[in-house]
Amino acid sequence: MEQDMWDSLWINCHLCTLQDDGLGIIKDGAIACQGEKIIWVGPFSELKASPEKLAKEIYDLNGSWITPGLIDCHTHIVHGGDRIEEFNLRLEGASYEEIARAGGGIRSTVKATREASEAELLAAALKRATALQSEGVTVIEVKSGYGLNWENECKQLKVAREIENHLPIKVQTSYLAAHTIPEEFHGNGDGYIDSVIEKLSELKELGLADAIDGFCEGIAFNPEQIEKLFKSAQKLGFNLKLHADQLSDLGGAGLAARYGALSADHLEYSSEQSVKAMAQAGSVAVILPGAFYFLKETQVPPIAAFREHGVPMAVATDMNPGSSPCCSLLMSMNMACTLFRMTPTEALRGVTLNAAKALGISDTHGSLEVGKSADLAIWDISSPAALSYYIGYNPLQQLVQAGKTIVQ
Ligand code: NIG
Ligand code: FE
Numbered sequence: 001m002e003q004d005m006w007d008s009l010w011i012n013c014h015l016c017t018l019q020d021d022g023l024g025i026i027k028d029g030a031i032a033c034q035g036e037k038i039i040w041v042g043p044f045s046e047l048k049a050s051p052e053k054l055a056k057e058i059y060d061l062n063g064s065w066i067t068p069g070l071i072d073c074h075t076h077i078v079h080g081g082d083r084i085e086e087f088n089l090r091l092e093g094a095s096y097e098e099i100a101r102a103g104g105g106i107r108s109t110v111k112a113t114r115e116a117s118e119a120e121l122l123a124a125a126l127k128r129a130t131a132l133q134s135e136g137v138t139v140i141e142v143k144s145g146y147g148l149n150w151e152n153e154c155k156q157l158k159v160a161r162e163i164e165n166h167l168p169i170k171v172q173t174s175y176l177a178a179h180t181i182p183e184e185f186h187g188n189g190d191g192y193i194d195s196v197i198e199k200l201s202e203l204k205e206l207g208l209a210d211a212i213d214g215f216c217e218g219i220a221f222n223p224e225q226i227e228k229l230f231k232s233a234q235k236l237g238f239n240l241k242l243h244a245d246q247l248s249d250l251g252g253a254g255l256a257a258r259y260g261a262l263s264a265d266h267l268e269y270s271s272e273q274s275v276k277a278m279a280q281a282g283s284v285a286v287i288l289p290g291a292f293y294f295l296k297e298t299q300v301p302p303i304a305a306f307r308e309h310g311v312p313m314a315v316a317t318d319m320n321p322g323s324s325p326c327c328s329l330l331m332s333m334n335m336a337c338t339l340f341r342m343t344p345t346e347a348l349r350g351v352t353l354n355a356a357k358a359l360g361i362s363d364t365h366g367s368l369e370v371g372k373s374a375d376l377a378i379w380d381i382s383s384p385a386a387l388s389y390y391i392g393y394n395p396l397q398q399l400v401q402a403g404k405t406i407v408q
Contacts, residue, residue: 006032006039007403009055010376016067016384017041018353018367022345023384031066033374036402041368064397065384067348068368069138069375071355072329074265074286074316076176077128078121078156079146081112083321096295096323097247100219106146106180109321113146113156121159122166128319129167131327135394136377138401140169141316141359143213145176149184150199153177157208168401170373172359174241175203178214178221178229193225197232204236211239211262211360216252223255230259239360245269246291257281263314263358267301268292275302279309284358286314287342287350289335290324303340313342314358315350333388344385374403 009032017024030047032040032055040047051058086099086108099105113121125142132140142160147153153175160173177196185192203209212233216226220243230240239262244252246266253264254274264270264278265286278285285306292300306313315336318324326332333347342350356366364373378398381387386395399407 004034006034006055008033008057008059009051010059010061010066010378011044011051012063013061013378014063014065015041015368016065016348016352017369018068018349019369023348024367025384029066031368031376033376033400033403036374038368038370038372038374041370059398061378061397065379065381066368067136067377067379067384067387068352068366069377069399069401070136070329070351071139071359071366072132072137072316072319072351073141073263073314073355073358074143074288074318075128075132075140076143076145076318076320077140078125078142078144078159079109079113079321080116080121080124081109081321082325083108086322097219100180103183105219105322107183109146110148110182114152118155118159118162121156122162125159125163126166128327129163129169132317132319132329133167133169133399134396134407135328135330136379136396136399137329138169138375138377138399139172139356139359139361139365141172141174143174143176144209145179145213145215148177148179148182154206154208161208168404168406170365170401172210172361173208174211174213175209176213176215178226180215180220189221189225193221193229197229200232200236200238204238209238211241213241213243215243216245216250216255217243217247218250219247223250223252226252226255227259230255230261234259241265241358245274253278253283253285257283262360265316265318266291268297268299270302272302272305275305275309275311278311284312284314284354286316286358287336287340288316288318288324288332289339290326290332291318292339293335294324294326300340303342312354312357313346313350314354315342315347316355330387330394331391334391337388344388347388348384374400376400
């Protein structure tokens, strides 16, 4: 019996399948989709019949490259207001930590986020998500963390989930109530963490969060508080993530690894011991060069140690109003290479395969593999490294999400 015709087939293209230790390149490849999934991928020469006999729709790409849809695995795109005033203060010499300790920083975004309606937050988030999507992003992670009370944290997560109803983009959510101590709990971090923990089972029932996140830092929560949160979250079956070792080494990455976290993020100050613990746990190191750049930090994350110990590295925008107002994942890839000396191959793995791992969705996303979601980013470039090379130039030619073309 003749096989059913595939929905679509891309030919005359080169593929980054991500199916080996590098980029899994197939020159002169072909890839086919059926419904929402990839149904065939391989060298063009191995197609069993001529394209017209195989697929209803055929795209001849004339030598373009196809990568998996990009994944931005760390964002805070749902938030109210901006922090342009704080940007000015920093340019006049105030540091990020000084501003935070004086009640600004995250807390000023908390005020703006609490004051915003769901509709306002959604409208602003959609603009940011659209900017990411225009550069080939098909999956984003979105954190709460600017509500800092039950009602407003839920408001942020609901808005994050709502994005999928307005844009063809997949959203994974993280509950970041442990982002900083809100004013109402001033001087009582322990009390605040207890109030966050109290709500975890209700959060689980509501299905609003795919992971629990926290900020382990002098200006946020200490390791003991984070550990208490992780213990409870783990019992309820949540995936874990952690903002760790961004401004100092509190051993946050090691702590995240001990609890089997999907990822530890930032990591500028992580020790070799923490890196080894991450390797053992299989936690992903999420590298956030946008925050390093925007805060004009000087301590670079231990990239060589991650490499040496085999810790998978992801790259993300960390899009947020305070430390990384960056809506470009391509720019983040460039910064990972120029500022941290990651290779373009590492950067591309970092926004595909390893970003999927950091979100716990590698069964369905992050590579061009039969059975995975048909998320294809099609690029008018001469080689994959071009994606890390350009600054402010977008070579996206076509974007397919779950089998549907959304940018052409
Ligand atoms: O990922 N590091 C902590 N949280 C955010 C920034 C929060 C803010 O300044 O608004 C980050 O960089
Ligand atoms: Fe962040």
